[in-house]
Amino acid sequence: MLAIWYLLMLAPLIAIAIFWWSYRRKQAARERVAGERWQHIVSQAASSGNDAPAATTESAAPVAAHPLQSAQPRAPLPYRRRERLLDPGETLFYFLLRTQIPEYEVLSDVSLKRLLSIATTSESETERLTRGLSQHAVNFVLCDKAMQPRVAIDLLAGEAPAALTAAPDFKTQCLAHGGIRYVRISRTALPKRQDVRNVVLGSADAV
Secondary structure (H helix, E strand, O other), X not given: OHHHHHHHXXXXXXXXXXHHHHHHHXXXXXXXXXXXXXXXXXXXXXXXXXXXXXXXXXXOOOOXXXXXXXXXXXXXXXXXXXXXXXXXXXXXXXXXHHHHOOOOEEEEXXXXXXXXXXOOOOHHHHHHHHHHHHOOEEEEEEEOOOXXXXXXXXXXXXXXXXXXXXXXXXXXXXXXXOOOEEEEEEHHHOOOHHHHHHHXXXXXXXX
């Protein structure tokens, strides 16, 4: 009888231990799968940067000349598709944003003219300010599901981290005035996968 009483007393503790062990085992499995998925993404980004196909030039299809037009052949247009929209470093950071902050839409290479509007009634002043905005762009923009821009991100070159401590520049001032969080990150010191959310959104997901 005493043994049964002891078993009844220990049963909740045993159950808690079993549940805790099962939870930790499942959590470790999820983290292992996430790590393997992330390594696969990184390897894809790296290989796509090294294995980009050589650019080729296609000849323009012959076009029949109009009777009233000159018989001279047209010169081909000087345009060619870029082999990559994002370089390997930008591609890696794009996947970091997509996997770690999935509730936001990620856009790349966005002009400040698309992010900000001009609040002035003077037409000449609007044109002047719009020209200034069109000369600046950011590498990435995070938008909410209503496609409202919330965070602008720039990846700084290796020699540019000193800009992180410099006085606010034109781009910084414009984005702050427009209520858009602006984050600058060194290309040579990208945040770790588990730190991306805090670095981009700030503490407590402020945006």
